[in-house]
Amino acid sequence: MQRSLRILLFSLAAVIFGPIAFALMASVAPSSKRSGDPSDASRLLRTFDDAFPQIMLMKSDIDFVARECGYGTLGAILGDMPSFRSRTGWTSYKGYFYLSAGLNNVFAKRVEEERENQLNRRLANWEMKFLDRCISNSLFKNICGFRVRQALESGNLYDKYSPPSSVSHADDDIIKKTKCVFLDGVAARNGQKLSSISFGK
Numbered sequence: 692m693q694r695s696l697r698i699l700l701f702s703l704a705a706v707i708f709g710p711i712a713f714a715l716m717a718s719v720a721p722s723s724k725r726s727g728d729p730s731d732a733s734r735l736l737r738t739f740d741d742a743f744p745q746i747m748l749m750k751s752d753i754d755f756v757a758r759e760c761g762y763g764t765l766g767a768i769l770g771d772m773p774s775f776r777s778r779t780g781w782t783s784y785k786g787y788f789y790l791s792a793g794l795n796n797v798f799a800k801r802v803e804e805e806r807e808n809q810l811n812r813r814l815a816n817w818e819m820k821f822l823d824r825c826i827s828n829s830l831f832k833n834i835c836g837f838r839v840r841q842a843l844e845s846g847n848l849y850d851k852y853s854p855p856s857s858v859s860h861a862d863d864d865i866i867k868k869t870k871c872v873f874l875d876g877v878a879a880r881n882g883q884k885l886s887s888i889s890f891g892k
Contacts, residue, residue, distance in 0.1 A: 731819040732807040735826075739839045740851070742826050747852045760871035761886025768874050768883065783877045790873055794866045798859075799851075805858050806848045813842035 754764040762768050769784040810819065825835035843849040848858075871888065878885055 731816055731823070732810040732814075735810060735814075735819045735823045735839065736803065736807055738823050738826050739836060742832055743836055743840075745851060756867065756870050757874065759867060760874050761888040762874060762878070765874075768878050768881075787870070787873060787877075791870065794869060798862050798866060801862055802848075802851055802854045802858060805846075805854065806843060806851060809846040809848045810839070810842055813845060814839075 754766075757763065757765045757768065765784075765787070766772070769787055770782070772784055773782050814822070822835045822839055826832045826839070829835065840849055847855040871886070875885055
């Protein structure tokens, strides 16, 4: 009877304190020996982002890009903003926002790849598999989630909507220039004066 009770207590302790012990050991393990499978990193990142969603702060100043491109407002080039529920077909305003959405998706994919690479650099293959299961199906998801957050924060990649300049600078510049060239094209078709800002060929 006492033997059975000891086994039961030991099993309960393993279930309760196992994830805590893992998190503590993983946090102090050397990072130089870590290399994971890209698919494990991708799966863990999706699980983490689903379990701990982030809020994207939308910019209310829609004319910011227009001013950076040398135009006063988007409306001055694209006309009045249409209802996106209408079936009037293509308009320059709709074209601009579809272009922006596509460019933003490309940028989001780039940030996602960098975050996956960061997890591969900081976490071992077995560790990512464990954390994925822990966050998905465990009462200790906050503990395991904190471990993932630590790994991402060490590369300043926790916030997927505000990546570091080392990731975002080149992409931001390309996105801005692409939008500006679109606005130039619309202005030229409308016979309007083009912006004096030049981006080269």
